[in-house]
Amino acid sequence: EAQVTQNPRYLITVTGKKLTVTCSQNMNHEYMSWYRQDPGLGLRQIYYSMNVEVTDKGDVPEGYKVSRKEKRNFPLILESPSPNQTSLYFCASSLFQGGYNEQFFGPGTRLTVL
Amino acid sequence: DQQVKQNSPSLSVQEGRISILNCDYTNSMFDYFLWYKKYPAEGPTFLISISSIKDKNEDGRFTVFLNKSAKHLSLHIVPSQPGDSAVYFCAAGGNEKLTFGTGTRLTIIP
Numbered sequence: 724e725a726q727v728t729q730n731p732r733y734l735i736t737v738t739g740k741k742l743t744v745t746c747s748q749n750m751n752h753e754y755m756s757w758y759r760q761d762p763g764l765g766l767r768q769i770y771y772s773m774n775v776e777v778t779d780k781g782d783v784p785e786g787y788k789v790s791r792k793e794k795r796n797f798p799l800i801l802e803s804p805s806p807n808q809t810s811l812y813f814c815a816s817s818l819f820q821g822g823y824n825e826q827f828f829g830p831g832t833r834l835t836v837l
Numbered sequence: 838d839q840q841v842k843q844n845s846p847s848l849s850v851q852e853g854r855i856s857i858l859n860c861d862y863t864n865s866m867f868d869y870f871l872w873y874k875k876y877p878a879e880g881p882t883f884l885i886s887i888s889s890i891k892d893k894n895e896d897g898r899f900t901v902f903l904n905k906s907a908k909h910l911s912l913h914i915v916p917s918q919p920g921d922s923a924v925y926f927c928a929a930g931g932n933e934k935l936t937f938g939t940g941t942r943l944t945i946i947p
Contacts, residue, residue, distance in 0.1 A: 727880070758937070763846075763939060764939060765841075765937045765939035765940050766926060766937035766940075767937070768934055768935075768936075771933065771934060773933065779933070782936075813881070815880075820932060820933055823869050823931075823932070825871065825886065826883070826935060827883075828873075828880030828881045829880050830880050831878070831879070
């Protein structure tokens with residue numbers, strides 16, 4: 724089944740404790756992206772990747788890191804999480820560049836930073 | 838600076854009637870537009886899209902209209918069904934990324 728998977732689905736952590744949210748797609752997509760969803764703000768892009776080893780900042784990249792060492796994986800890293808990073812996070816992928824293609828979304832990761 | 842705006846946070850429509858969801862954008866460089874639907878505890882799923890060279894695209898009960906001069910697009914759902922109750926996001930694209938609106942929660946009343 725074609726899908727985007729994220730792990731974990733739920734995470735409660737404390738300020739400053741490094742964490743990684745994994746994202747994997749099995750559709751051989753070139754483009755991958757991370758979004759956060761917050762009430763009243765919709766979906767905002769954090770980082771995106773046009774291809775392996777190519778990543779770029781989205782609209783809200785502060786406090787996050789990403790890497791794209793393999794085509795299928797695009798982990799999101801929070802080196803020192805803070806309470807303002809409490810949010811619902813979505814990973815997405817699309818066949819080619821993200822602005823002209825349907826993006827497929829993972830099920831989401833709800834993160835709480837205490 | 839919200840480049841894509843959905844000014845109605847919520848909308849309630851009687852089952853069988855037409856639902857109209859609206860979206861406005863400010864960036865004239867956007868030339869591809871999409872609608873996504875999101876159920877609770879799930880990721881958004883693609884619904885329908887339209888290129889800026891068109892002014893209408895239809896897929897079953899769903900039709901998207903684009904008015905480039907007004908920088909406005911709308912999604913029409915006819916007839917509305919209970920399963921259409923969800924949050925709807927519009928998105929605008931150009932080249933490397935999509936920019937999403939804030940979402941409209943649609944509730945279909947049986």
